[in-house]
Amino acid sequence: MKKSLLLAAAALAATSVFAAQGAAAKTMTLCWAAWDPANALVELSKDFEEKSGVDMNFEFVPWPNFADRMLNELNSGGSLCDLMIGDSQWIGGAAENGQYVKLNDFFDANGISMDDFLPATVVGYAEWPKNTPNYYALPAYADVVGWTYRKDWFSRPELQAEFKDKYGYDLGVPADLSQLKDIAEFFQGREIDGKTVYGAAIYTERGSEGITMGVTNALYNYGFEYGNPENPYAELDGYVNSPGAVAGLEYYKALYDCCTPPGSSDWYMSEDIDAYKSGQVALQMNFAFIWPGVNADPNVGGDHSGYFANPKGPAGQFAQLGGQGISVVANTDMMDEALDYIKWFAQPEIQARWTEMGGASAMRSVVEDPAFPDAQPYNKAFLESMAIVKDFWAEPSYASLLLAMQDRVHKYVVAGQGTAKEALDGLVRDWTEVFQDEGKL
Amino acid sequence: MAENAMDRIARATPPGVARKIRGLSDRAIAWIFVGPSIFLLLAINIFPLIWTIRLSFTNFRVNRINAPVKWIGLRNYERILTDPDIWQTMQATAHFLFWTIFFQVLIGFTLAWLINKKFRGNDLWTTLIVLPMMLSPAVVGNFWTFLYQPQIGLFNYVVAFFTGADPSSFSMIGSIDLAPWAIVIVDTWMWTPFVMLICLAGLRSIPDSIYEAAEIDRASKWRQFWTITIPLVLPFLMMAVLFRGIENFKMFDLVVQLTGGGPGSVTTLTSIDLKREAFEKWRTGYASAYAVILFVTIFGLASIYVKALNKVKER
Numbered sequence: 169m170k171k172s173l174l175l176a177a178a179a180l181a182a183t184s185v186f187a188a189q190g191a192a193a194k195t196m197t198l199c200w201a202a203w204d205p206a207n208a209l210v211e212l213s214k215d216f217e218e219k220s221g222v223d224m225n226f227e228f229v230p231w232p233n234f235a236d237r238m239l240n241e242l243n244s245g246g247s248l249c250d251l252m253i254g255d256s257q258w259i260g261g262a263a264e265n266g267q268y269v270k271l272n273d274f275f276d277a278n279g280i281s282m283d284d285f286l287p288a289t290v291v292g293y294a295e296w297p298k299n300t301p302n303y304y305a306l307p308a309y310a311d312v313v314g315w316t317y318r319k320d321w322f323s324r325p326e327l328q329a330e331f332k333d334k335y336g337y338d339l340g341v342p343a344d345l346s347q348l349k350d351i352a353e354f355f356q357g358r359e360i361d362g363k364t365v366y367g368a369a370i371y372t373e374r375g376s377e378g379i380t381m382g383v384t385n386a387l388y389n390y391g392f393e394y395g396n397p398e399n400p401y402a403e404l405d406g407y408v409n410s411p412g413a414v415a416g417l418e419y420y421k422a423l424y425d426c427c428t429p430p431g432s433s434d435w436y437m438s439e440d441i442d443a444y445k446s447g448q449v450a451l452q453m454n455f456a457f458i459w460p461g462v463n464a465d466p467n468v469g470g471d472h473s474g475y476f477a478n479p480k481g482p483a484g485q486f487a488q489l490g491g492q493g494i495s496v497v498a499n500t501d502m503m504d505e506a507l508d509y510i511k512w513f514a515q516p517e518i519q520a521r522w523t524e525m526g527g528a529s530a531m532r533s534v535v536e537d538p539a540f541p542d543a544q545p546y547n548k549a550f551l552e553s554m555a556i557v558k559d560f561w562a563e564p565s566y567a568s569l570l571l572a573m574q575d576r577v578h579k580y581v582v583a584g585q586g587t588a589k590e591a592l593d594g595l596v597r598d599w600t601e602v603f604q605d606e607g608k609l
Numbered sequence: 610m611a612e613n614a615m616d617r618i619a620r621a622t623p624p625g626v627a628r629k630i631r632g633l634s635d636r637a638i639a640w641i642f643v644g645p646s647i648f649l650l651l652a653i654n655i656f657p658l659i660w661t662i663r664l665s666f667t668n669f670r671v672n673r674i675n676a677p678v679k680w681i682g683l684r685n686y687e688r689i690l691t692d693p694d695i696w697q698t699m700q701a702t703a704h705f706l707f708w709t710i711f712f713q714v715l716i717g718f719t720l721a722w723l724i725n726k727k728f729r730g731n732d733l734w735t736t737l738i739v740l741p742m743m744l745s746p747a748v749v750g751n752f753w754t755f756l757y758q759p760q761i762g763l764f765n766y767v768v769a770f771f772t773g774a775d776p777s778s779f780s781m782i783g784s785i786d787l788a789p790w791a792i793v794i795v796d797t798w799m800w801t802p803f804v805m806l807i808c809l810a811g812l813r814s815i816p817d818s819i820y821e822a823a824e825i826d827r828a829s830k831w832r833q834f835w836t837i838t839i840p841l842v843l844p845f846l847m848m849a850v851l852f853r854g855i856e857n858f859k860m861f862d863l864v865v866q867l868t869g870g871g872p873g874s875v876t877t878l879t880s881i882d883l884k885r886e887a888f889e890k891w892r893t894g895y896a897s898a899y900a901v902i903l904f905v906t907i908f909g910l911a912s913i914y915v916k917a918l919n920k921v922k923e924r
Contacts, residue, residue: 235889236888236889239672240888242672243671243672243891261672265672265673265674265675266675373869374868374869374870374871374872375865375869375870375871376869429760430759430760430777430778430780430783431757431758431759431760431762431777431780431782431783432783433780433782433783433784433871433872434782434783434868434869434871434872448760564672564673565890567889567890567891568890568892571885571889571890575694575873575874578871578872578873578874579872579873579874580873582783582871582872582873583785583871583872583873583874583875584785585785585873605668605892
């Protein structure tokens with residue numbers, strides 16, 4: 169009797185364990201960075217949970233540790249993430265190492281067309297190799313570096329008059345990078361409402377990717393190229409360190425030296441936001457994802473702020489691409505559910521809601537809607553910026569390429585060591601060594 | 610009389626098993642006790658070390674499991690030892706090591722000597738002084754970035770108060786001249802209490818009778834300090850230097866939080882550089898060679914130092 173009671177209890181326990189496992193098996197994890205748009209995605213995903221019956225779990229990691237944590241996860245074959253909204257530069261490595269699922273067949277079978285998305289985001293977030301129809305992600309969050317400025321300060325008559333006297337043109341949205349530096353210089357150390365303010369908060373961060381994401385906005389517009397487009401790995405010399413590129417790097421250093429707040433030697437997104445929202449700076453370089461937050465801010469939001477695309481330079485007008493695509497992690501044991509999520513997310517009405525809720529859709533039906541440019545004060549700047557994007561290397565070895573650039577550029581711009589030419593010549597050597605190690609040369 | 614637990618266990622042990630255990634030699638019993646520890650040591654320390662040495666001769670990358678692994682001999686070692694950037698990180702590490710240990714020993718010993726005097730509130734002061742080392746290095750690094758902030762940082766205002774300089778005229782972590790000192794200051798602030806505690810243990814281990822005998826011999830306080838205090842505390846001091854030296858050789862979290870290795874690379878210590886090679890660039894073979902070089906360096910220096918420490922103890 170005792171024995172049969174024991175057996176019955178064991179059977180009951182085993183049933184409840186399996187039942188619990190059965191319920192838990194319907195939970196899918198999406199990994200992304202911890203920032204405002206991620207919170208919007210949590211809200212948006214409730215619709216998917218309702219329709220699919222799958223519970224969504226979210227693993228969000230702060231930006232400075234995001235790449236470390238998630239690339240570790242991918243490289244170690246971990247099973248934490250079923251879906252990954254990974255940085256655009258990871259696509260090469262994740263595709264070549266089989267960490268992301270190739271989505272072409274799935275897109276074809278479900279009528280998802282990449283023509284429905286902004287071309288720059290398809291190339292930047294989804295394709296590997298670049299400019300080939302091999303898709304490893306669906307564009308999920310469109311982002312780009314742009315500028316925010318204190319419209320209320322710019323519109324003060326006394327400042328406008330003083331600026332015009334000094335520089336000979338009106339104080340307003342800068343027409344080019346040279347004007348941007350003039351404006352930053354004008355505000356640097358100025359007393360406004362009893363407070364000392366500074367020119368511009370720009371990216372200078374050393375540890376991850378900050379200064380590279382900032383300096384490229386000057387380099388591109390002065391003529392920097394990642395290499396000869398016909399022969400990108402072998403011919404770096406003369407492109408990476410061209411006279412234009414050297415001038416661009418010198419420009420960025422001059423902007424850092426003349427016109428940034430004291431102590432801004434290691435600043436990235438959050439430090440720039442803090443400086444701007446606390447009224448320290450007249451201009452802020454940052455990714456467009458911050459614009460909804462700035463607009464809603466009680467101190468600097470609404471009419472206090474304006475937004476503009478990265479101004480042109482002598483060699484054209486470009487801006488650094490940010491943003492991410494959403495991919496299915498190859499190691500997932502919830503493949504069908506993960507693909508269902510992509511299918512759900514690719515619907516035009518979901519993409520429209522995504523933008524409404526604080527996301528940034530890359531779907532053309534959303535951003536090319538006639539009402540879109542005027543829907544928010546920053547939408548025009550966003551559209552202008554997305555039309556001029558360029559991205560960093562997305563090679564499997566992107567981290568080595570990035571770290572080399574961080575080192576060379578930070579040494580010159582912030583530490584003031586050597587010349588711009590020496591920094592870029594050094595970068596050519598570093599990148600060549602990386603490509604040699606990769607067997608691409 | 611109530612039966613105790615041992616009796617019950619002894620009675621429950623089947624006679625065959627008891628005979629078998631009784632039949633084991635002392636050596637076998639010793640192996641049974643030591644075996645699990647040796648196994649864990651081999652699995653957790655020795656095997657990874659041998660594996661690291663093996664990887665250091667290859668071009669292996671952990672993020673490309675399927676790529677062919679090539680045996681490249683001493684190429685990784687050659688590249689590391691001829692790379693001027695790595696020598697720069699070695700110099701930055703040497704600067705950090707030397708000055709942190711110098712200041713921590715100097716201030717730590719002085720504090721221990723003062724605390725060792727019997728005065729009211731002695732325990733309270735000891736507790737207050739050791740507080741910094743109870744904090745997490747990442748937290749310390751983070752809040753010192755605020756203390757060093759030129760516009761709002763307390764540190765800059767304190768310096769400005771004493772020197773009359775404009776607080777926002779200098780940036781401790783943004784200047785290549787000041788940043789190496791900025792990390793030395795923070796590490797000294799955090800870890801001096803540790804050195805103080807070790808020195809205090811040394812000072813308290815000196816019997817009062819030795820000082821009393823010296824008093825009777827009319828030795829001056831100065832002479833007592835140099836001929837009694839310093840020689841008897843020296844083994845403790847050397848132990849503190851060893852601990853701090855090993856710890857600071859692998860310093861990572863505090864400096865990453867404070868400067869990220871910048872400006873440029875002036876505060877990129879070897880451990881930061883090694884982490885970037887291993888877990889950001891994923892050059893596993895290269896990073897393994899780098900780790901082996903650092904291991905040999907620390908092991909060699911520590912061995913020499915321990916021999917010196919033993920000689921001092923024997924005196």
